[in-house]
Amino acid sequence: MTKVLKINSSIYSQDGQSSQLASQFIDALRERDPVTQVIERDVATEPLPHLDAARFQAFLTKPEERTAAQQAIAGDSDALIQELRDADVIVLGVPMYNFGISSQLKAYFDHVARAGVTFRYTEKGPVGLLTGKKAYVFATRGGAYAGTPGDTQTAYVRQFLGFLGIGDVEFVYAEGLAYGPAARDSSLAQARAAIQNLAPPVQLAA
Numbered sequence: 001m002t003k004v005l006k007i008n009s010s011i012y013s014q015d016g017q018s019s020q021l022a023s024q025f026i027d028a029l030r031e032r033d034p035v036t037q038v039i040e041r042d043v044a045t046e047p048l049p050h051l052d053a054a055r056f057q058a059f060l061t062k063p064e065e066r067t068a069a070q071q072a073i074a075g076d077s078d079a080l081i082q083e084l085r086d087a088d089v090i091v092l093g094v095p096m097y098n099f100g101i102s103s104q105l106k107a108y109f110d111h112v113a114r115a116g117v118t119f120r121y122t123e124k125g126p127v128g129l130l131t132g133k134k135a136y137v138f139a140t141r142g143g144a145y146a147g148t149p150g151d152t153q154t155a156y157v158r159q160f161l162g163f164l165g166i167g168d169v170e171f172v173y174a175e176g177l178a179y180g181p182a183a184r185d186s187s188l189a190q191a192r193a194a195i196q197n198l199a200p201p202v203q204l205a206a
């Protein structure tokens with residue numbers, strides 16, 4: 001059984017184009033493996049606070065030395081990380097807002113990047129601790145940037161996930177969604193076709 005963690009980060013929650021493409025991919029996975037288990041995390045409907053010094057200090061403080069408030073902060077982060085640990089496959093909806101990822105997704109990233117928990121530094125550099133997973137990213141944009149310097153998201157998301165040990169990442173783009181109904185429909189149709197051709201997670205490949 002494949003365990004999937006689906007992360008919606010559109011401000012429109014499940015109605016966002018990125019969330020809908022991610023759902024279509026999960027439907028395709030379920031056709032292959034009907035017992036696929038899906039956990040859904042929506043960082044728009046359940047937003048995380050911005051990371052500030054107090055929250056970061058809670059992460060840095062040893063568990064046995066944390067105050068009750070720090071325990072609560074670290075506990076929320078621990079729960080998010082446990083969801084990631086439990087998942088074989090991470091499915092991420094990534095809309096572009098004002099030339100970047102949503103601030104909700106950034107806040108989520110800030111809560112799961114934890115030294116000694118999801119990554120650690122060694123003499124040879126950083127090592128990600130969330131290994132053995134595959135991620136699929138569904139990136140939706142009003143304009144068109146893939147393959148150009150204007151794509152601020154692909155390298156960033158790949159770098160972030162890789163830093164945590166998730167190096168196997170595939171992207172599907174739906175771009176030009178603001179270029180009018182015909183362009184939008186064509187772009188979404190292409191993205192849906194790409195979803196059907198995505199390489200399955202390794203455990204489903206056989």
Ligand SMILES: Cc1cc2nc3c(=O)[nH]c(=O)nc-3n(C[C@H](O)[C@H](O)[C@H](O)COP(=O)(O)O)c2cc1C
Binds near residue numbers: 010012017018099144
């Ligand atoms: C507040 C806001 C800012 C946006 N900024 C950009 C942008 O910088 N570049 C772009 O190509 N599209 C931009 N768009 C268009 C979105 O990328 C597009 O609507 C896409 O479908 C968003 O994904 P979603 O439907 O999953 O929310 C923006 C949309 C909103 C609502």
